[in-house]
Amino acid sequence: MEVELTSTRGIAARGIAPAGASKGSREAIDLRDGGPAYGGFGVSRALGNVNGPIAAAILGRDAADQEELDRALIELDGAPNKSRLGGNAMIATSMAALRLAAESEHLPLWRHLAAGAAVRLPLPEIQIFGGGAHAGGRIDIQDFLVIPVKAQSFAEALAMTADVYRAAGAQMSSRGRRYGVADEGGWWPAFDSNEEGLETLTRSIEAAGYGGGEVVISLDIAASEFYRDGRYRLSAEGRDFDPGDWLRVIAGWSSRFPIASIEDPFAEDDAEGMRAVTAALGDRVQIVGDDLLATNAARVRRAAEHAECNAALIKPNQAGTITETRQALEAARQAGFATILSARSGETEDVTIAHLAVGWNAGQLKVGSFARSERMAKWNELLRIEESLGSAAVFAGAAALSASRRPAP
Numbered sequence: 096m097e098v099e100l101t102s103t104r105g106i107a108a109r110g111i112a113p114a115g116a117s118k119g120s121r122e123a124i125d126l127r128d129g130g131p132a133y134g135g136f137g138v139s140r141a142l143g144n145v146n147g148p149i150a151a152a153i154l155g156r157d158a159a160d161q162e163e164l165d166r167a168l169i170e171l172d173g174a175p176n177k178s179r180l181g182g183n184a185m186i187a188t189s190m191a192a193l194r195l196a197a198e199s200e201h202l203p204l205w206r207h208l209a210a211g212a213a214v215r216l217p218l219p220e221i222q223i224f225g226g227g228a229h230a231g232g233r234i235d236i237q238d239f240l241v242i243p244v245k246a247q248s249f250a251e252a253l254a255m256t257a258d259v260y261r262a263a264g265a266q267m268s269s270r271g272r273r274y275g276v277a278d279e280g281g282w283w284p285a286f287d288s289n290e291e292g293l294e295t296l297t298r299s300i301e302a303a304g305y306g307g308g309e310v311v312i313s314l315d316i317a318a319s320e321f322y323r324d325g326r327y328r329l330s331a332e333g334r335d336f337d338p339g340d341w342l343r344v345i346a347g348w349s350s351r352f353p354i355a356s357i358e359d360p361f362a363e364d365d366a367e368g369m370r371a372v373t374a375a376l377g378d379r380v381q382i383v384g385d386d387l388l389a390t391n392a393a394r395v396r397r398a399a400e401h402a403e404c405n406a407a408l409i410k411p412n413q414a415g416t417i418t419e420t421r422q423a424l425e426a427a428r429q430a431g432f433a434t435i436l437s438a439r440s441g442e443t444e445d446v447t448i449a450h451l452a453v454g455w456n457a458g459q460l461k462v463g464s465f466a467r468s469e470r471m472a473k474w475n476e477l478l479r480i481e482e483s484l485g486s487a488a489v490f491a492g493a494a495a496l497s498a499s500r501r502p503a504p
């Protein structure tokens with residue numbers, strides 16, 4: 096859903112809310128109509144909230160005072176999970192206000208956000224094949240991604256990823272393992288096991304000429320999706336594991352494949368599992384909390400206290416306002432976590448997160464794959480930003496990974 100705001104000077108700006116397929120249970124509620132129209136996914140109630148109570152609460156305010164505006168939205172909603180107005184209505188409004196403030200200053204959004212502070216182009220993690228809820232459950236792991244850690248610029252990072260994406264497509268085609276593209280533009284695989292995915296990705300990286308550590312693997316396991324009754328159930332393989340055995344599976348993969356980062360390896364409610372995996376692998380693998388943290392500053396602080404991960408995925412629509420997104424990012428930074436701005440599986444042409452990643456100097460960005468225009472829109476926006484900076488552009492590179500994965504100086 097899209098929200099457009101117009102200033103008294105006639106400047107207009109919009110924000111579009113994305114949506115997730117594998118949602119954490121603690122994220123802001125994506126308010127949908129239910130009922131028969133649009134398969135229940137209509138947003139007329141959320142739109143009614145924007146044109147009704149939200150408009151009444153924010154019209155006449157200063158768009159540049161983001162915190163005040165977001166506070167008004169939060170108070171008006173009154174529910175901890177934003178179920179009344181809808182997290183989708185709130186984040187689209189909050190993003191529109193942010194963009195309006197930047198437009199009013201005639202500044203690119205990232206520059207408005209940076210407010211003079213140093214920024215870096217983010218290190219991207221880019222999906223090569225989909226899985227889980229993004230590919231009809233064909234395999235259990237949700238995202239098989241790569242990180243071009245030896246790239247010297249954002250443009251080079253994309254060029255290297257394009258090589259791996261094409262190599263993977265060719266490998267899969269030649270073995271009858273390629274169906275099409277999944278929700279985020281990565282190949283929709285016909286693998287028989289999760290390991291076949293890891294083997295194919297490793298081979299694709301080598302075939303592209305980056306087997307010497309130039310490109311490494313990142314996984315989003317999205318384990319909440321297959322955690323039932325205390326067990327991790329791999330339906331693609333017909334196997335299930337208790338948390339201890341599951342940790343051994345993950346550790347085995349990490350030692351056999353060039354894996355640099357693993358997101359949500361344990362379920363959002365299995366804090367003990369997250370602690371165990373961080374203790375076991377956190378000195379050499381970036382362990383990312385997504386569903387675990389739900390872009391919530393208090394949850395980030397709690398996870399840091401108990402060492403449940405060492406990096407935070409930051410998704411604006413999980414928080415529901417730009418201010419709360421920023422607070423979660425700051426909390427992660429204070430905890431010494433690496434930070435990764437992230438898109439959703441249901442995306443749009445809105446490129447705000449590309450600007451947040453630069454303007455907030457997040458270090459890393461996850462947008463999906465190297466296909467489909469809602470993904471390419473973000474990568475292309477970053478190419479434009481890098482180009483506009485010319486020789487002043489700084490690329491975050493491998494140093495943006497969590498401390499454990501940073502290359503030696």
Ligand code: 2PG
Pocket residue numbers: 114115116117118119238279315317385408437438439440441
């Ligand atoms: C995730 C995202 C993006 P979704 O889990 O990190 O891959 O997926 O938007 O479906 O939650």
Ligand code: MG
Pocket residue numbers: 315317358359385386
């Ligand atoms: Mg995730």
